Amino acid sequence: MKIVIAGAGDVGTHLAKMLSKDRHTIILLDEQAEKIKTLEANYDILSVVGSPTSLKDLVEAQVPSADLFVGVTPSESTNITACMLATKLGAIKTLARIDNQEYLMPKNKEFFKSMGIDDLIYPEMLAAKEIVNSLKKSWVRQYVELSDGALVVVATKMRSNSPLCNIPLSQAFATNGNIRIVAIKRGDTTIVPSGKNQVMEDDIVYFITTREGVEDVRIQSGKENYDISNIMFLGASRICIKTIQELPKSKDIKVIEQDLDKTYRIIENTDNVLVIQGDGRDISLLQQEDISSFDAFVALSGNAETNILSCLAAKGMGVNRTIAEVENMDYIDMAEKLDIGAIINKKLIAASYIYQMILGGDASVKFLTLADIDIVELTAENNSYVTKGPLSSLSFPKNTIIGGVVRNGVGEVAVGKTQIQAGDTVIVFCNRNSLVDIEKLFK
Amino acid sequence: MNRLSIKIVWRTMCILLQFEAVFMFLSAIVSFVYNEPEFIHLIISTGVTFLFGIIGILFTRDVKNLQMGKREGYMVVSLIWIVFSFFGLLPFYLSGHIPDFTDAFFETMSGFTTTGATILTDIESMPHGLLFWRSLTQWLGGMGIIVLSMAILPIIGAGGMSMFTAEVPGPTKDKLHAKLDYTAKILWSIYAAITLIESVILWLCGMDYFDAICHSFTTMASGGFSTKAASIAYWHSPLIEYIIIVFMIMSGINFTLYYHMLRGRFKKLTHNEELKAYLIIILVMTTLVMGSLLIHHNNIMGTEKAFRYALFNVTALITTTGFANSDYTTWAPFVWTVLLMMMAFGACAGSTSGGIKTVRITLLLKNSYYEFKRLIHPNAVIPVRFNEKVVKPQLIDNVQAFVFLYLIVVIVSVLFFTACGLDFDNAVGTSISAVSNVGPAIDQYGPMANYAPMPPLCKWYMCLLMMAGRLELFTVFMIFTPSFWKK
Numbered sequence: 001m002k003i004v005i006a007g008a009g010d011v012g013t014h015l016a017k018m019l020s021k022d023r024h025t026i027i028l029l030d031e032q033a034e035k036i037k038t039l040e041a042n043y044d045i046l047s048v049v050g051s052p053t054s055l056k057d058l059v060e061a062q063v064p065s066a067d068l069f070v071g072v073t074p075s076e077s078t079n080i081t082a083c084m085l086a087t088k089l090g091a092i093k094t095l096a097r098i099d100n101q102e103y104l105m106p107k108n109k110e111f112f113k114s115m116g117i118d119d120l121i122y123p124e125m126l127a128a129k130e131i132v133n134s135l136k137k138s139w140v141r142q143y144v145e146l147s148d149g150a151l152v153v154v155a156t157k158m159r160s161n162s163p164l165c166n167i168p169l170s171q172a173f174a175t176n177g178n179i180r181i182v183a184i185k186r187g188d189t190t191i192v193p194s195g196k197n198q199v200m201e202d203d204i205v206y207f208i209t210t211r212e213g214v215e216d217v218r219i220q221s222g223k224e225n226y227d228i229s230n231i232m233f234l235g236a237s238r239i240c241i242k243t244i245q246e247l248p249k250s251k252d253i254k255v256i257e258q259d260l261d262k263t264y265r266i267i268e269n270t271d272n273v274l275v276i277q278g279d280g281r282d283i284s285l286l287q288q289e290d291i292s293s294f295d296a297f298v299a300l301s302g303n304a305e306t307n308i309l310s311c312l313a314a315k316g317m318g319v320n321r322t323i324a325e326v327e328n329m330d331y332i333d334m335a336e337k338l339d340i341g342a343i344i345n346k347k348l349i350a351a352s353y354i355y356q357m358i359l360g361g362d363a364s365v366k367f368l369t370l371a372d373i374d375i376v377e378l379t380a381e382n383n384s385y386v387t388k389g390p391l392s393s394l395s396f397p398k399n400t401i402i403g404g405v406v407r408n409g410v411g412e413v414a415v416g417k418t419q420i421q422a423g424d425t426v427i428v429f430c431n432r433n434s435l436v437d438i439e440k441l442f443k
Numbered sequence: 444m445n446r447l448s449i450k451i452v453w454r455t456m457c458i459l460l461q462f463e464a465v466f467m468f469l470s471a472i473v474s475f476v477y478n479e480p481e482f483i484h485l486i487i488s489t490g491v492t493f494l495f496g497i498i499g500i501l502f503t504r505d506v507k508n509l510q511m512g513k514r515e516g517y518m519v520v521s522l523i524w525i526v527f528s529f530f531g532l533l534p535f536y537l538s539g540h541i542p543d544f545t546d547a548f549f550e551t552m553s554g555f556t557t558t559g560a561t562i563l564t565d566i567e568s569m570p571h572g573l574l575f576w577r578s579l580t581q582w583l584g585g586m587g588i589i590v591l592s593m594a595i596l597p598i599i600g601a602g603g604m605s606m607f608t609a610e611v612p613g614p615t616k617d618k619l620h621a622k623l624d625y626t627a628k629i630l631w632s633i634y635a636a637i638t639l640i641e642s643v644i645l646w647l648c649g650m651d652y653f654d655a656i657c658h659s660f661t662t663m664a665s666g667g668f669s670t671k672a673a674s675i676a677y678w679h680s681p682l683i684e685y686i687i688i689v690f691m692i693m694s695g696i697n698f699t700l701y702y703h704m705l706r707g708r709f710k711k712l713t714h715n716e717e718l719k720a721y722l723i724i725i726l727v728m729t730t731l732v733m734g735s736l737l738i739h740h741n742n743i744m745g746t747e748k749a750f751r752y753a754l755f756n757v758t759a760l761i762t763t764t765g766f767a768n769s770d771y772t773t774w775a776p777f778v779w780t781v782l783l784m785m786m787a788f789g790a791c792a793g794s795t796s797g798g799i800k801t802v803r804i805t806l807l808l809k810n811s812y813y814e815f816k817r818l819i820h821p822n823a824v825i826p827v828r829f830n831e832k833v834v835k836p837q838l839i840d841n842v843q844a845f846v847f848l849y850l851i852v853v854i855v856s857v858l859f860f861t862a863c864g865l866d867f868d869n870a871v872g873t874s875i876s877a878v879s880n881v882g883p884a885i886d887q888y889g890p891m892a893n894y895a896p897m898p899p900l901c902k903w904y905m906c907l908l909m910m911a912g913r914l915e916l917f918t919v920f921m922i923f924t925p926s927f928w929k930k
Contacts, residue, residue, distance in 0.1 A: 263824040264833040276822045285822065 001025065003358070004066045004091070006052035006082050007073030008035045010329060010347035011097065011123070011354075015070065018355050020044045021433060029061045030073075052082040055089070064090035070354060071096040080117060087116030095119040095354060099238075119357060123350035128242030130349060131323055134342040135231065135247070135296055137214070138321045139223035141204060141342055146377060147425050150411030151404045153182070153208050153375060154217050160201045162222035170195030172220075178213040179220065180413050182206050182403050182429045183373050188333070190372045192399040192429065206373075208403040208427065210411050228295040228321060232256070234280035234310055235301030236266040239325065239346065243298070244270045254289060256280045280310050286317070296321035300344075304328040304335075311340045375403070375429055378442045382422045385441040392416035396441070397434040403427040447514045447928070454506050455519050456526055457499030459592055463527055464493040466579055467534065474572025481538045481570045488533035495530070514927060516605040521919050523588055524910050528552040534576055540569055545899045552906040554580030555588075556913040557795060559667025559765040559882030560905065562895045566672045571653060574670050578657035584913070585664025585795040586634045586698075587611060593627035609918040613792020613800055614842055617699045633701045634795075638663045641690045648682050662687060665694045665796040667765030667882040674767040674890065681751055684768050688758050695721065695762035695790025716830050717791050721801045725761060728785060729753045732778050739775040760785040763797040765882030767890030779885045783872065786881045787849075797880030797912050799849055803842045805829070810839050848916050852878055856908060863901050873901075877908035878916075 001024045005012045008030035016039065020026050026045040029052055030036050036047035050057025052073055063069060069086035071079030076099045083094040098104070098120050103112065112120060133143045142155040158165060164172050169181055183206040184191040184199060191197060199205055207217045218225055230252035233240050236259075244253055244266075253273045257263050263275045278285045280301060291297065297314035299307035304326045311322040325344045326335050335343050380386050386394060391402055391414060402414045406425040412418070420426060430438055471485035511519070531554070532547035541547040546562045553560045554577055563569065569577075583591065587610040607623060619626045642659035646652050654670050661668045671677035675687055696718060703711040712718065732753035736744050744752070752769050759766045760782050771778055789798015809827045816825050827834040856874035861867060872884030883890035894902065911919040921927050 257824075260824065264826060264835075267824070267826060267828065268831070268833045274820060275824045276820070277824045278822050288822065 001067045001358075002062065002065060003027070003068045003070065004029060004061050004063050004086070005070045005072065006030070006061075006079070007071065007097075008032070008039065008047075009072065009074055010327070011072045011350045012070070013039060014329075014347060014351040015072070015354055016045050017043055018351060019358065022436065027061050027066075029057065052078055053085065055085065058082070058085055058089055066091040067093065068358060069094045072350075072354075073097075076100065080115075083117045084115055093118045095121060095357065097121050097123065097350065099124070101125065101242075121350055121353060121357075123346040124238045124242055126349045126353055127239045127325070127344050127346040128246050131239070131243045131298060131342075131344055132246045134323060135228050135298075135321070137218075138226050138228050138295065139218060139221075142206075144375065146375065146404075146427055147406040147411060148409070149211060150406045150409060151208060151413070151427055152211060152214060153206055153403075154214060155204055155206045156217070156221050156223060158199055158201055158203045158205055159222055162199070162220065164199045164205075164220050164222075165201060166198055168195060169193055169197050169199070172199075177415055178413055179207055179209045179216055180401075180403065180415070182208050182401050192373070192401055192431075206429075208413055208429075210413065213413070226295065226320060230254070230294050231296045231298060232289070232291060232294045232314075232319075234297070234299040234307070236262040236275065237300045237302065237325075239344075240298075240300045241266055241269050243300075244273060254294070256285070256289070281306055283313060286310075286313065292318040294319055296323070298323045300325045302327075304331050308335050308338065308340065312338060315339065373429055373431065374435065375427060376435060376438070378426050378428055378439065380420050380422055380424050380426055380442050384422070384443055386420045386426065387422055390417045390419050397430070397437050400428065400430040400434060400438060403429050447518060448512075450503050450506050451511055451515050452518045452522065453499060454503035455511070455515075456523055457496045457503070459519075459523055459588060460492055460496035460499070460526065460530065462588070462592055462595070463530055463583075464489050464496065466583060467492060467531075467576065470534070470572050470576035470579060473575040474570060477571040479570040479572055481534070481540075481572050484538040485534050485572050485576070487537060488530070491533060492530045511606070513605045517609055517918055517921055517927070520589055520606050520609040520914060521910070521922055524552070524555055524584075524913065527555055527588060528906075531555065531576075531580055534573055538570075538573065540573055545902050546895070549894070549902045549906055550577070551580060552909055553882070554666070554668060555584035556880050556909040557581050557584045557661075557664045557666040557763070557797070558877065558880040558909045558912075559661065560877065560888075560894050560909075561668065561882075562893055562897075562902075563672075564893055564895050566670065569670075574657060575653070577668055578660040578666075578670070581664040581666030581668055582638070582660035585666060585694075586631055590627045591631060593624045594631040609914060611793060612797070612915055613697070614803060614806075614838060614845070615792070617793070619699055619702050629702050630698050633698055633705075634663060637690070637693060637701075641686075644686055645683065648686060649680060650678065650683065658687070659690075662690045662764060662766070663694050663795065665691070665762045665764040665790070665794070665880075667759070667763075669766065675755075676768045681747075684751060684755055687766060688755055691758045691762045691764050691766070692722075692725065694764065695758075695794045695796045697791045697793035698795075699793055714830060717802045717805060720805045721761075721791050724785075724788065724801065725754075725757055728757045728761070728781055731781055732757055735775050735777050735781075739777075756782060757785055760881060761788055761796075761798075762790045762794075763879050763881045765876075765890070767883060770889055770891040772885055772889035772891075783875055783885065786875050786879045787853075789879055797878075799846060799879075802829075803846060806834060806839060806842050807846060810843075845916065848920070849878065852908070852911065852916060856904070859904055860901060863898055863904075865897075865901070873897075873905065874908070877905045878912040880909060880912050 003019060003024050004027045005016055006029045008028050016026050016028050020043045028036050028045055028047045029050055031051050033049045040047040048061040050060055063086045069091040071082040073079055079096040083096045086094050094117050096117050103120055104122055137143055140154055140156055144153040181193055184193055185204040209217055233255040236255050236257035255266055255273055255275045256278055258279050263277055267275055276289055291314055297319040299310045301307055307324040311324040315322050321341050323342045324340050326332050332343055404411055404413045404427040405420060428438055467489040471482055471489055474482040474485050528548055528551040531551040535541040536547040541550060549562055589606050589610045619629050638659045642655045645655035645658060657670050675684055700712055733749045736749040736753060755768045756771050787799055788804055789800045790796035792800045792802045806827055813825045853874045857870045860870035868886040869888055872886055873888055876884040
């Protein structure tokens with residue numbers, strides 16, 4: 001597949017890196033040479049210096065023969081213009097990153113299609129959904145629903161009081177077929193576990209289970225559940241507005257924002273929100289606003305340092321759940337070690353969303369923010385290898401786990417004796433590099 | 444900003460005078476049809492107005508285009524009411540039906556400002572031509588003289604917006620169209636169309652067509668001049684009273700909402716907080732007045748009658764129309780208080796009514812309520828929300844300044860009237876009535892009485908109040924501030 005990516009910002013670069021490992025032809029187009037030249041040196045991509053809205057530069061970037069054109073520059077109008085030009089030049093499919101929820105409405109889909117824009121992606125919206133998900137369960141680091149909720153992946157950090165700690169996994173779930181551990185993140189490494197591995201304190205463990213099994217996971221990991229009913233937000237950004245709109249109306253919400261115009265904007269777009277004007281880094285202001293009485297603290301200011309530090313301060317003042325938006329890629333690992341409940345990076349979310357759309361059709365991929373592992377949903381075809389016998393009798397590439405099977409909308413966690421049938425949706429956890437090999441097993 | 448250009452002001456007003464001449468001529472035709480001797484006085488007045496205007500235009504030929512600044516705009520908008528009243532009084536004065544100059548000026552000013560306060564003691568004896576002119580002055584003043592001129596002739600170029608803003612009541616203005624003259628056209632078309640509908644309905648329900656047209660003019664303008672001394676009570680017809688009630692309520696609604704309704708944007712209507720508040724106020728106050736009538740006057744009122752009287756008087760006063768179907772001065776003092784409050788409130792912004800306006804009342808109520816919340820959360824930003832939008836503090840300041848100014852004007856007026864020898868009830872009633880452009884007040888100046896016995900000095904003061912009230916205080920008083928005259 002030939003993919004042209006216009007805009008080498010964080011989303012574009014991340015996407016290019018991800019896709020180049022999949023043996024696609026990637027062409028990265030950006031006006032600033034220094035942004036893309038280093039990338040070209042380290043990855044198998046072609047970089048073209050030029051404007052995404054110049055016909056000459058688009059032709060130079062081989063848009064006429066492209067299978068997919070992705071417009072992810074910071075400017076919405078540039079993306080839309082570039083996509084329209086690309087379609088007319090001959091690109092088969094186009095995708096534009098936008099900043100406007102109005103465009104996403106279902107009734108406008110045809111309208112944009114007729115203009116030559118096949119797909120739209122709104123990173124703020126995706127990030128908001130992720131935040132809402134992680135606010136639903138206070139003890140969860142990450143919560144991903146698969147196949148419309150038939151199965152879920154839950155990540156949580158292990159404490160010493162968990163009954164799972166320090167016993168081999170083969171014994172851990174002997175009595176419970178509904179839960180399985182699919183990945184363990186220990187320090188900087190991600191382990192795809194086998195029966196012999198053990199869970200240790202401070203690991204971040206990824207479970208696969210059904211919706212009903214989530215409660216078991218909580219008990220097994222020794223976590224206490226508490227409802228999040230009041231939330232403090234720092235920074236009235238667009239993500240913040242979207243998140244509040246997505247949250248149930250019953251939540252008690254306080255927002256701290258310094259800019260007066262932004263406070264007006266959020267008041268206009270939300271209901272029942274108390275907006276405080278002030279600097280979120282000011283500890284005495286946080287205390288004055290009674291931060292310790294809040295169940296959750298979500299830092300969404302534009303500044304990664306502010307978000308990380310204020311989350312730490314909130315944690316110190318007794319807030320159970322903290323979520324920080326960290327747009328600076330270099331800080332993500334560090335922030336994760338710092339005991340912040342969940343990290344949101346809208347570029348990463350956007351990139352994995354686009355990645356998932358590109359693979360499209362028979363496979364959909366979710367990318368876990370913290371662990372270096374992909375969740376892929378694949379459909380087993382007639383007479384494919386995976387349908388040949390129970391899982392225990394099949395062999396898979398290294399570091400691959402079949403997590404679960406969804407048959408007729410009902411999810412089931414995969415165990416050794418599970419038999420895959422043609423037409424089943426199979427949840428596979430694997431390393432990105434081996435994805436192509438795994439896809440073959442399903443054909 | 445440049446210094447005020449007298450020539451531009453002069454020329455604009457002379458052009459506007461031509462409009463007045465045209466409408467005066469219309470009245471002359473009515474008079475001619477009824478074969479009345481006053482026809483000749485109307486024609487003379489038309490001629491004088493027309494000639495004066497033409498001479499003024501000829502003298503200012505060197506003004507190439509009417510590029511008005513803010514100052515010229517405010518000056519024109521204020522002066523035009525005085526100038527129009529001055530020429531408008533000629534038919535009454537020349538024909539001898541109002542022999543006193545002060546009275547004639549009062550009557551005309553009361554007409555153009557849609558107040559509806561009258562000095563006539565025997566209205567029925569007036570000839571048709573003059574009655575028609577009297578109703579017509581209200582109709583012209585209702586939607587505004589400047590807005591009318593914008594709708595008919597595109598004579599006013601840049602600077603029109605400030606004049607439009609000065610003349611259309613309410614704290615914020617909606618432009619319905621990118622072009623101001625088109626907006627004015629829409630507003631006047633809706634205004635004229637509703638007036639026409641009302642006159643047809645009134646005619647079908649038993650008024651003769653002359654009365655139907657005159658009353659439609661004064662209902663839609665929320666004016667209140669009637670062709671009968673007994674006002675609407677003359678017909679003794681509940682049907683006519685209910686029809687007038689409906690159209691009075693309509694005259695109190697923001698006219699831009701009718702446009703949205705015609706365009707099928709019903710959401711704009713159902714989501715309009717001001718409209719909701721306006722209807723709720725009418726409902727609550729009607730219940731209060733009705734309750735009082737049933738308790739205090741149960742010997743003469745049935746439920747239907749009490750309801751009709753209450754609704755009619757509440758709507759007549761909240762829309763600042765001032766029609767009468769009964770004499771509320773004979774009712775309990777509680778009702779007077781409610782009705783005085785209605786006079787001060789006024790109906791919606793962008794309607795033809797006067798007073799403080801529902802939007803301002805609602806904004807201030809909300810603002811005061813939020814103040815409690817602000818005291819508890821000193822760091823919180825808690826702006827007032829209206830129609831789902833955040834209202835900037837600057838607008839709240841403006842509204843507060845307006846309401847305070849309104850109060851000051853009322854207090855000063857009460858002082859003035861009591862100094863002139865009026866007693867307290869009358870002073871309070873006439874002050875509020877004049878500044879809100881209602882017409883009838885309480886006590887001696889109730890709906891069945893008239894202003895003829897008022898001392899001449901008070902009448903002139905009333906004229907000033909009516910004009911200031913019609914232009915929502917700021918426009919008129921601005922001319923008296925030093926900064927208006929500084930560079």
